[in-house]
Amino acid sequence: xxxxxxxxxxxxxxxxxxxxxxxxQIIVLFGPSGAGKSMTxxxxxxxxxxxxGRIVVxxxxxxxxxxxxxxxxxxxxxxxxxxxxxxxxxxTVEQNITYGLFREPAEAQQERAQLLLxxxxxxxxxxxxxxxxxxxxxxxxxxxRALAPKPELLLLDEPFSALDAPTRMQLRNELxxxxxxxxxxxxxxxxxxxxxxxxxxxxxxxxxxxxxxxxTPGEILRHPCCLGVARAIGVKxxxxxxxxxxxxxxxxxxxGEVILDVLPGEFDIxxxxxxxxxxxxxxxxxxxxxxxxxxxxxxxxEIIHEMSDGMMATLFFRAAEARLSADATRxxxxxIELPVYIYERLDLAHQRRWAVSLRKNAIHLIGG
Amino acid sequence: xxxxxxxxxxxxxxxxxxxxVFLGAVSVLLFFLVLPLVAVVWRAFPFRSEGWxxxxxxxxxxxxxxxxxxxxxxxxxxxxxxxYFLAREKFGGKAIVDTLIDLPMVLPPxxxxxALLMAFGRRGLLGPTLSAIGIELPFTTxxxxxxxxxxxxxxxxxxxxxxxxxxxxxxxxxxxxLGVSNLRTFVRVTLPLAAPALFGGALxxxxxxxxxxxxxxxxxxxxxxxxxxxxxxxxxxxESNLDSALALSVILVVVSFGILAxxxxxxxxxxxxx
Numbered sequence: 001x002x003x004x005x006x007x008x009x010x011x012x013x014x015x016x017x018x019x020x021x022x023x024x025q026i027i028v029l030f031g032p033s034g035a036g037k038s039m040t041x042x043x044x045x046x047x048x049x050x051x052x053g054r055i056v057v058x059x060x061x062x063x064x065x066x067x068x069x070x071x072x073x074x075x076x077x078x079x080x081x082x083x084x085x086x087x088x089x090x091x092t093v094e095q096n097i098t099y100g101l102f103r104e105p106a107e108a109q110q111e112r113a114q115l116l117l118x119x120x121x122x123x124x125x126x127x128x129x130x131x132x133x134x135x136x137x138x139x140x141x142x143x144x145r146a147l148a149p150k151p152e153l154l155l156l157d158e159p160f161s162a163l164d165a166p167t168r169m170q171l172r173n174e175l176x177x178x179x180x181x182x183x184x185x186x187x188x189x190x191x192x193x194x195x196x197x198x199x200x201x202x203x204x205x206x207x208x209x210x211x212x213x214x215x216t217p218g219e220i221l222r223h224p225c226c227l228g229v230a231r232a233i234g235v236k237x238x239x240x241x242x243x244x245x246x247x248x249x250x251x252x253x254x255x256g257e258v259i260l261d262v263l264p265g266e267f268d269i270x271x272x273x274x275x276x277x278x279x280x281x282x283x284x285x286x287x288x289x290x291x292x293x294x295x296x297x298x299x300x301x302e303i304i305h306e307m308s309d310g311m312m313a314t315l316f317f318r319a320a321e322a323r324l325s326a327d328a329t330r331x332x333x334x335x336i337e338l339p340v341y342i343y344e345r346l347d348l349a350h351q352r353r354w355a356v357s358l359r360k361n362a363i364h365l366i367g368g
Numbered sequence: 369x370x371x372x373x374x375x376x377x378x379x380x381x382x383x384x385x386x387x388x389v390f391l392g393a394v395s396v397l398l399f400f401l402v403l404p405l406v407a408v409v410w411r412a413f414p415f416r417s418e419g420w421x422x423x424x425x426x427x428x429x430x431x432x433x434x435x436x437x438x439x440x441x442x443x444x445x446x447x448x449x450x451x452y453f454l455a456r457e458k459f460g461g462k463a464i465v466d467t468l469i470d471l472p473m474v475l476p477p478x479x480x481x482x483a484l485l486m487a488f489g490r491r492g493l494l495g496p497t498l499s500a501i502g503i504e505l506p507f508t509t510x511x512x513x514x515x516x517x518x519x520x521x522x523x524x525x526x527x528x529x530x531x532x533x534x535x536x537x538x539x540x541x542x543x544x545x546l547g548v549s550n551l552r553t554f555v556r557v558t559l560p561l562a563a564p565a566l567f568g569g570a571l572x573x574x575x576x577x578x579x580x581x582x583x584x585x586x587x588x589x590x591x592x593x594x595x596x597x598x599x600x601x602x603x604x605x606x607e608s609n610l611d612s613a614l615a616l617s618v619i620l621v622v623v624s625f626g627i628l629a630x631x632x633x634x635x636x637x638x639x640x641x642x
Contacts, residue, residue: 045541045545046544046545073541073544074544074545074547074548074549078545080542080545082538082542084536086536086538086541086542088539088542088543088557089561099546099556100546100548102548148546149546
């Protein structure tokens with residue numbers, strides 16, 4: 001069990017974080033640079049003292065402003081892996097790993113180092129120096145070192161972001177395997193949404209020093225609680241609208257010049273809402289098939305720009321008759337993402353006139 | 369007639385005006401720096417025993433090695449914690465403390481000597497107090513050490529401070545999180561990583577102390593075997609025993625070279641005052 005509720009003011013920045021994580025879970029703290037992720041970790045590790053609040057790991061109170069408890073880092077029993085790793089460059093791999101075990105007899109140290117080296121797949125590298133290892137190997141040493149003193153909580157601060165993509169994928173998988181063995185809460189900090197989604201049992205979205213939402217990654221992706229979360233998780237289409245109709249079957253929302261059908265929800269007629277639609281959930285239809293009754297919220301239009309990173313294509317769709325966007329400076333209404341192979345199969349390079357269907361279950365409303 | 373392949377360039381094709389200016393300047397400077405050194409070594413040989421083997425030469429050598437080592441030792445013992453503190457802590461008036469510590473490096477040594485005399489001399493600020501408890505500092509070997517330490521210690525503090533700053537704070541934090549006390553962290557992480565800078569600084573301090581002249585002669589005087597260090601003996605020897613002065617000079621030239629070589633060896637980037 002891991003519990004944190006702290007406030008910290010530093011200059012014009014205020015950190016206000018509340019989180020709990022059950023044992024044996026990975027909680028991912030996800031947010032943009034400067035959101036307060038690293039400061040949160042620094043507070044948990046004891047490098048900075050919060051102004052007020054409480055930090056509890058297991059049964060141990062690390063910080064409690066009411067009871068004037070503020071344990072030094074030495075007594076917090078926390079393992080940390082940072083992006084820059086902070087391996088001791090003058091010590092070998094084994095000496096790095098046993099660094100925190102100096103109170104134990106030499107044999108016990110060596111045994112533990114051997115066990116951990118096996119666990120992180122570094123057998124045979126005990127006598128190397130950090131500079132003689134690859135980035136991924138250094139990463140594993142840092143992890144083994146953090147685990148050596150048997151911490152009650154493991155903090156991982158963007159540990160994989162300096163690595164190449166294949167190594168990163170592999171280490172993520174290894175971390176999940178490791179997680180099953182060590183059975184302590186892990187707090188993982190990242191600004192990479194894919195990484196957050198992959199690793200998180202619980203996902204906490206942080207921005208400007210505040211936790212905006214905590215939930216399972218799937219739930220956050222489907223139902224972001226607010227605009228900050230929606231933007232952070234890559235909802236490219238956020239359109240302002242107004243609820244104009246409501247009955248058992250659902251609501252009707254006017255967006256620009258269009259009325260959209262949406263699922264029943266909490267909003268009353270007249271409410272201002274933000275209509276969120278993930279770009280990969282916009283369905284392309286051949287223009288002549290748009291009128292079929294099974295299609296929801298269809299719009300005719302054309303693709304006016306596109307971009308691609310080689311795997312995914314982003315299309316900018318402009319509605320022909322009724323515009324969705326009230327923003328006159330924007331020449332498109334919707335961003336659509338699809339894999340490049342589909343882009344090619346549909347011959348999107350030449351075929352520019354399309355209809356789209358905005359399915360009800362793809363539309364999420366946030367109060368405005 | 370000579371033929372060359374098209375495109376191949378001979379050495380003078382590389383010469384430009386800028387290069388000529390550069391080469392000229394380097395030549396002048398090297399000539400100016402090297403010629404006196406060559407001259408002093410050339411004049412000291414052939415080996416003349418009355419220069420190398422007389423008592424005053426030996427006394428000066430022994431006294432210099434002794435006092436410079438003590439001075440460097442004092443600089444290390446007191447300077448290391450000061451340097452660490454200055455490297456890690458922020459406090460009001462830090463710039464003033466930094467400047468005060470650096471001051472002796474630019475202060476003329478004669479002024480330093482006079483200042484020491486005014487502070488610790490018989491009629492100095494602390495003179496009567498020291499006399500009362502039976503301590504007479506001026507014109508003793510202790511005074512030599514004080515003069516050398518005053519002038520040379522800042523070299524160590526600056527180098528050590530730069531060395532400590534170069535040790536990532538994140539390493540010390542990591543050590544703390546691994547359960548290791550601050551003192552043990554200092555010994556196991558900070559000190560080993562700063563060691564080349566500390567060693568380089570100590571060598572430079574030792575060399576500076578070895579060459580100290582102005583402050584020593586003002587504060588400690590010039591008595592053979594007690595306060596007459598090598599630079600003082602060289603100065604005196606100019607009138608009485610030129611061979612002895614030359615011999616001591618050659619020793620100091622060799623030692624200086626050795627120190628710079630050693631400093632380069634321990635830190636690839638060489639000595640920095642930063």
